[in-house]
Amino acid sequence: MWSEKYKPKNSGEIFGAGQVVERLKDFIVKYKKGTAIMLCGKSGVGKTCLVHALAKELGLEILEINASDVRNKEQINSVVGNSMRQMSLFSKGKVILVDEIDGLSGMEDRGGASELAGLIKGSCFPMILTANDPYQTKLKDLKSKCEILEVKTPSYLTVKNLLKHVSDKEGLRISDDLLKDLALRADGDFRTAIISLQSLAAGAEISNIDQKETRGNIMDSLRLVLKGKNTENVLGAYDNIDMDYGDVMLWLEENIPKEYKNAEDLAQAFEMLSRADVFNGRISRWQYWRFLAYIYDYLGAGVALAKKEKYQGFTAYGPSRRILKLWQAKMRHAKRDSIALKIASYTHCSKKRVLQDSYPYLKNALTNSDLALEVGLDQDEINFLKQ
Amino acid sequence: MMEIWTEKYRPKEFEDIAGQEDIIKRVSSFVKSKNMPHLMFSGPAGVGKTTLSLIVAKKLFGEEWNSNFLELNASDERGIDVVRNKVKDFARTKTMGNYPFKVIYLDECDSLTKEAQQALRRTMENYVNSCRFILSCNYSSKIIDPIQSRCAIFRFKPLEKKHIVKQVENIAKGEGLTINSDAYDAIYAVTEGDARRVANILQDCASMTKDISAETIYEKVAAARPQEVNKILTIAVSGDFIKSRDMLLDMMLRYGLSGLDVIKQIHKEIWNLKIEDSKKVKLLDKCGEIEFRMVEGSDEFLQLEALLANFTI
Numbered sequence: 001m002w003s004e005k006y007k008p009k010n011s012g013e014i015f016g017a018g019q020v021v022e023r024l025k026d027f028i029v030k031y032k033k034g035t036a037i038m039l040c041g042k043s044g045v046g047k048t049c050l051v052h053a054l055a056k057e058l059g060l061e062i063l064e065i066n067a068s069d070v071r072n073k074e075q076i077n078s079v080v081g082n083s084m085r086q087m088s089l090f091s092k093g094k095v096i097l098v099d100e101i102d103g104l105s106g107m108e109d110r111g112g113a114s115e116l117a118g119l120i121k122g123s124c125f126p127m128i129l130t131a132n133d134p135y136q137t138k139l140k141d142l143k144s145k146c147e148i149l150e151v152k153t154p155s156y157l158t159v160k161n162l163l164k165h166v167s168d169k170e171g172l173r174i175s176d177d178l179l180k181d182l183a184l185r186a187d188g189d190f191r192t193a194i195i196s197l198q199s200l201a202a203g204a205e206i207s208n209i210d211q212k213e214t215r216g217n218i219m220d221s222l223r224l225v226l227k228g229k230n231t232e233n234v235l236g237a238y239d240n241i242d243m244d245y246g247d248v249m250l251w252l253e254e255n256i257p258k259e260y261k262n263a264e265d266l267a268q269a270f271e272m273l274s275r276a277d278v279f280n281g282r283i284s285r286w287q288y289w290r291f292l293a294y295i296y297d298y299l300g301a302g303v304a305l306a307k308k309e310k311y312q313g314f315t316a317y318g319p320s321r322r323i324l325k326l327w328q329a330k331m332r333h334a335k336r337d338s339i340a341l342k343i344a345s346y347t348h349c350s351k352k353r354v355l356q357d358s359y360p361y362l363k364n365a366l367t368n369s370d371l372a373l374e375v376g377l378d379q380d381e382i383n384f385l386k387q
Numbered sequence: 388m389m390e391i392w393t394e395k396y397r398p399k400e401f402e403d404i405a406g407q408e409d410i411i412k413r414v415s416s417f418v419k420s421k422n423m424p425h426l427m428f429s430g431p432a433g434v435g436k437t438t439l440s441l442i443v444a445k446k447l448f449g450e451e452w453n454s455n456f457l458e459l460n461a462s463d464e465r466g467i468d469v470v471r472n473k474v475k476d477f478a479r480t481k482t483m484g485n486y487p488f489k490v491i492y493l494d495e496c497d498s499l500t501k502e503a504q505q506a507l508r509r510t511m512e513n514y515v516n517s518c519r520f521i522l523s524c525n526y527s528s529k530i531i532d533p534i535q536s537r538c539a540i541f542r543f544k545p546l547e548k549k550h551i552v553k554q555v556e557n558i559a560k561g562e563g564l565t566i567n568s569d570a571y572d573a574i575y576a577v578t579e580g581d582a583r584r585v586a587n588i589l590q591d592c593a594s595m596t597k598d599i600s601a602e603t604i605y606e607k608v609a610a611a612r613p614q615e616v617n618k619i620l621t622i623a624v625s626g627d628f629i630k631s632r633d634m635l636l637d638m639m640l641r642y643g644l645s646g647l648d649v650i651k652q653i654h655k656e657i658w659n660l661k662i663e664d665s666k667k668v669k670l671l672d673k674c675g676e677i678e679f680r681m682v683e684g685s686d687e688f689l690q691l692e693a694l695l696a697n698f699t700i
Binding site: 249350359365 | 389390391393394432433437441458460462463494495500501502581583584587588590591594607610611612626628629632636637640641642643644645648677680683684685686688689690692693696697699700
């Protein structure tokens with residue numbers, strides 16, 4: 001299994017997640033009783049790997065419990081309890097890894113979470129917990145005892161780099177495009193990516209390799225760009241969504257003001273949108289599609305780095321209301337527009353010009369039926385003007 | 388009979404068109420010789436481009452002008468395909484009477500994209516034996532070179548105050564209006580030399596009184612123009628961006644305003660805001676930059692939002 005073979009052996013071999021590694025190392029080396037770390041992140045981003053690699057590097061033993069173990073109060077106590085409370089004289093140091101704690105479920109693990117919380121208090125060794133979703137209510141108590149470290153979902157580029165590394169080591173000759181395709185399909189899951197690569201090397205067709213998840217949605221992209229400042233994440237922020245850049249701009253236009261409460265951040269973010277729009281205009285005029293690359297730079301890194309501080313907390317993003325308003329206005333103003341069009345053809349100019357320069361001045365005069373009929377208005381339209 | 392004054396007082400003869408003497412001389416000589424190249428009229432709104440085209444058609448074709456003259460507006464006809472099909476249908480039929488060609492007047496050509504202009508250029512070539520084009524635009528720089536090189540180009544000058552005064556006097560005579568002396572300045576100021584607006588505003592004023600003063604003019608113009616701009620900017624300055632942009636969009640939709648109309652008004656209102664003068668200067672600078680980007684970009688409202696965001700700082 002390549003996914004085992006290429007597990008990182010020390011922190012230098014870890015792809016992405018640099019800051020998390022540093023913090024984790026610090027925590028283990030300078031361990032203070034009563035603290036613990038909860039590593040959070042989607043499955044396959046390398047939470048467990050990280051702990052193993054670090055332990056190996058620091059020469060520590062790992063005491064691991066994972067989802068396959070039954071975790072009730074008694075068992076936890078008998079397996080971990082004693083060894084946690086005693087420093088052994090001869091053995092090396094230890095790290096206690098409680099893997100996939102969101103697997104703790106009602107019946108089998110009754111009392112597990114609270115027991116763990118209690119253990120954290122008394123443990124002589126650094127304790128590390130991993131979870132996919134730290135926001136579950138059953139983890140609420142445990143969470144308050146731990147420092148939360150998020151292992152970010154790697155961008156497809158990071159995944160691709162890993163795949164490149166593995167395929168080079170295995171002496172495979174795989175085109176860059178294919179690697180990119182594999183990386184995109186893995187959707188941030190290193191394990192899936194490597195397994196796919198191995199199946200490919202074993203002769204599978206790329207089309208048979210399942211896409212890991214449906215493609216990302218715009219909400220995730222917005223969260224990446226509007227909340228964070230991590231350029232690595234932001235550069236590929238819109239790669240995985242099925243949405244054309246024009247729509248992305250509308251989503252940003254709608255949601256930037258909800259997030260960027262600092263006025264300078266707001267102005268700078270809109271400056272980026274404004275620049276993107278200029279390039280959009282140039283593309284449509286000259287059909288010079290290379291400008292698209294700059295548009296994505298503005299919409300990703302440009303908007304993300306417009307802020308001085310990261311924004312925390314939950315923000316409800318929503319779709320653009322502008323398109324809806326335009327449509328409503330079109331319905332509401334249909335009568336006015338049809339009148340304007342008739343005036344336009346009567347006075348030899350465009351509807352747009354009539355709306356600006358003629359309609360506001362003539363709408364009173366046109367309530368006179370003789371004049372209205374001369375221009376070609378029908379009774380409905382005359383009544384509309386009389387209102 | 389009641390009429391719309393822009394039409395009632397639209398010049399009918401070459402020599403009635405004010406302020407474009409050189410152009411009139413050359414164009415009328417084309418008409419006299421019954422032969423002409425494609426023409427391009429460029430210049431600001433309301434200086435006589437359409438009027439001159441209509442006179443050309445009427446002089447060339449006399450009674451049959453209507454069937455030998457096709458008037459299209461590039462900003463109203465959706466897409467170049469509509470233009471092409473209409474031109475095709477028009478050009479295919481024989482000219483009514485014994486004339487060597489028909490005339491197609493295509494207004495507001497600068498609203499066409501570059502590709503649409505390329506298509507237009509092909510169309511002009513295809514029908515060169517049976518049709519002459521008169522293209523009209525505000526800025527000839529927005530027209531691609533191959534089209535410009537196929538046309539005799541005429542640049543219309545903005546109308547001066549004396550031309551507007553003459554037009555007002557002419558309408559006043561026809562309608563029995565008295566115009567106060569201060570009203571002339573007012574009309575020139577609010578219309579910026581656009582003869583179409585002069586006729587429209589006068590007609591609106593006359594529906595209220597035959598005795599027209601500067602106040603009447605300003606009152607009518609104010610009623611026709613949205614008054615919300617100052618309020619929208621003030622709300623932005625107070626920091627409520629979302630509310631101010633929603634109001635801006637509502638105003639634009641209600642009055643059917645273009646981005647350019649709005650930015651002109653914002654430009655005027657900056658001085659009336661209660662903020663430091665140094666900040667006003669910064670905003671003016673931004674205003675100019677955004678107007679420039681509006682011409683280059685594709686989404687006018689987005690550009691206005693970018694400007695509005697600067698008011699919140």
